[in-house]
Each structure stands twice: as C-alpha cells, then as structure tokens.
Amino acid sequence: MASSKLYENKEEEGLHARTIRFLSTHYGVTENEIKELYERELEELKQSARIKDFLSVLIARRIKRVFSAGRTRHS
Numbered sequence: 001m002a003s004s005k006l007y008e009n010k011e012e013e014g015l016h017a018r019t020i021r022f023l024s025t026h027y028g029v030t031e032n033e034i035k036e037l038y039e040r041e042l043e044e045l046k047q048s049a050r051i052k053d054f055l056s057v058l059i060a061r062r063i064k065r066v067f068s069a070g071r072t073r074h075s
Contacts, residue, residue, distance in 0.1 A: 006039060019056040027067050037063060
C-alpha cells in the first residue's frame with residue numbers, strides 16, 4: 001500500500017510522522033528504517049481497526065517488542 005493511500009488526511013499523516021520521528025530518536029535508527037516497519041504494522045492494524053485513534057500507540061508497542069527481542073538475542 002502506498003503511503004499516500006495509507007493516511008486518510010494530512011493530520012493523520014502528521015501524527016504518524018511524529019511518532020516515527022520519536023521512535024527513530026529513541027532507538028537510534030534512521031527514520032526510514034522505522035517508517036518501513038511502522039507503515040507495515042499500520043497497514044495491518046488499520047484493516048481491522050474500528051477505532052483508529054490509538055493505532056500509533058499500538059504500533060509503538062509492537063516496535064518496542066521488535067527492538068527488545070533484538071537486544072535480547074545479541075546479549
């Protein structure tokens with residue numbers, strides 16, 4: 001799914017862009033790396049979500065699990 005179709009409007013796109021920026025800074029990886037993972041998760045969750053207000057929180061939790069699992073394996 002193309003990014004332009006993933007977001008319903010500029011406000012929603014801005015919300016997710018801010019979350020992507022935060023996660024990028026928090027985990028010390030590029031925004032592009034986070035954006036790829038984030039938008040994959042967003043696409044999946046958005047298909048079945050009835051209430052979309054908290055998708056950024058749910059996706060951030062999923063990304064946290066991915067990075068936490070990666071750190072555990074390398075320790």
